Amino acid sequence: MPKIIGGSLHEHREQTRHKLFAALSTLMTERGFDAITLADIANAAGVGRTAVYNHFPDKEALLxxxxxxxxxxxxxxxxxxxxxxxxxxxxxxxxxxxxxxxxxxxxxxxxxxxxxxxxxxxxxxxxxxxxxxxxxxxxxxxxxxxxxxxxxxxxxxxxxxxxxxxxxxxxxxxxxxxxxxxxxxxxxxxxxxxxxxxxxx
Missing domain, CATH: 1.10.357.10 (Tetracycline Repressor, domain 2)
Known part of the structure; x- marks a missing residue:
C-alpha cells in the first residue's frame, strides 16, 4: 500500500495532484506538452505511474x-x-x-x-x-x-x-x-x- 502524504487521504490526494501539476509545468517548459508522457510526469513528480491514473485517465485530463x-x-x-x-x-x-x-x-x-x-x-x-x-x-x-x-x-x-x-x-x-x-x-x-x-x- 502506498505511503500516505499528509494527515489524511484528502490531503494526500491534494498534495499528489500538486506534485503532478508542478512536474507537468516544469516538463512543459523544458520540452513542450507533446514531447512528454505520463511516465515522464510521474517520474518527475516522484510518484508511481499508477498514482497518476488514480487522478487522471490520460495526459489531456492532467493538463x-x-x-x-x-x-x-x-x-x-x-x-x-x-x-x-x-x-x-x-x-x-x-x-x-x-x-x-x-x-x-x-x-x-x-x-x-x-x-x-x-x-x-x-x-x-x-x-x-x-x-x-x-x-x-x-x-x-x-x-x-x-x-x-x-x-x-x-x-x-x-x-x-x-x-x-x-x-x-x-x-x-x-x-x-x-x-x-x-x-x-x-x-x-x-x-x-x-x-x-x-x-x-
Missing part, C-alpha cells in the same frame, strides 16, 4: 486539471485584489495590471496555445473556467456604469474587447519597458470604456 486549477487560483487572487478597492476605475486598473502580470505568475491560465492541444470538449471546459475571469471584468464595468464612472455601454461587446486587449498582448521582459507598456494599456482601456479624462493619468 485540463492543471489549467482549471491555475485559472481558479488566478481568479481568486484577482477577486481579492478587486475587493480591496472601492473605486471602479482603480478596480479596472488593477484588473489590467493583474492580467499584464499573468504570464509571470501563472503558467497556463489562460494561454491559447495550450488550449489548442486539447480536444474540442476539453477546450469547452477550459472556456467555462476562463469565464470566471471575464465575469470579474464585467462586474467591475457594471459597477462603474452604475456609479457613473463609465458611460452606458453594451458589456457583451466591451468585455471581450477589453479582454482581447489586456490578455492578448505579450508584455516586455524589461521592467522599465514593461511598466511603460502597462501604463499605455491602462490609458488605452480607460479611454475605450469612457473613463473621465482626469482619471486617465
Amino acid at each position: 485540463l486539471g492543471f489549467m482549471t486549477y491555475e485559472t481558479e487560483q488566478y481568479a481568486a487572487t484577482l477577486q481579492r485584489a478587486i475587493d480591496a478597492i472601492d473605486d471602479p476605475v482603480e478596480q479596472l486598473r488593477t484588473y489590467i495590471r493583474q492580467q499584464a502580470d499573468l504570464a509571470r505568475v501563472y503558467h497556463v491560465a489562460p494561454r491559447p496555445e495550450l488550449r489548442s492541444v486539447l480536444s474540442r470538449g476539453a477546450q469547452q471546459r477550459v472556456r467555462e473556467h476562463v469565464v470566471l475571469v471575464e465575469r470579474l471584468l464585467r462586474d467591475v464595468l457594471a459597477r462603474g456604469i452604475a456609479t457613473g464612472a463609465f458611460p452606458e455601454q453594451d458589456l457583451d461587446v466591451t468585455v471581450p474587447l477589453v479582454n482581447a486587449c489586456v490578455s492578448g498582448r505579450n508584455m516586455p521582459a524589461d521592467d522599465e519597458e514593461r511598466a511603460r507598456a502597462v501604463e499605455q494599456t491602462e490609458a488605452f482601456v480607460l479611454r475605450a470604456v469612457g473613463a473621465p479624462v482626469g482619471q486617465l493619468v
Whole structure:
C-alpha cells in the first residue's frame, strides 16, 4: 500500500495532484506538452505511474486539471485584489495590471496555445473556467456604469474587447519597458470604456 502524504487521504490526494501539476509545468517548459508522457510526469513528480491514473485517465485530463486549477487560483487572487478597492476605475486598473502580470505568475491560465492541444470538449471546459475571469471584468464595468464612472455601454461587446486587449498582448521582459507598456494599456482601456479624462493619468 502506498505511503500516505499528509494527515489524511484528502490531503494526500491534494498534495499528489500538486506534485503532478508542478512536474507537468516544469516538463512543459523544458520540452513542450507533446514531447512528454505520463511516465515522464510521474517520474518527475516522484510518484508511481499508477498514482497518476488514480487522478487522471490520460495526459489531456492532467493538463485540463492543471489549467482549471491555475485559472481558479488566478481568479481568486484577482477577486481579492478587486475587493480591496472601492473605486471602479482603480478596480479596472488593477484588473489590467493583474492580467499584464499573468504570464509571470501563472503558467497556463489562460494561454491559447495550450488550449489548442486539447480536444474540442476539453477546450469547452477550459472556456467555462476562463469565464470566471471575464465575469470579474464585467462586474467591475457594471459597477462603474452604475456609479457613473463609465458611460452606458453594451458589456457583451466591451468585455471581450477589453479582454482581447489586456490578455492578448505579450508584455516586455524589461521592467522599465514593461511598466511603460502597462501604463499605455491602462490609458488605452480607460479611454475605450469612457473613463473621465482626469482619471486617465
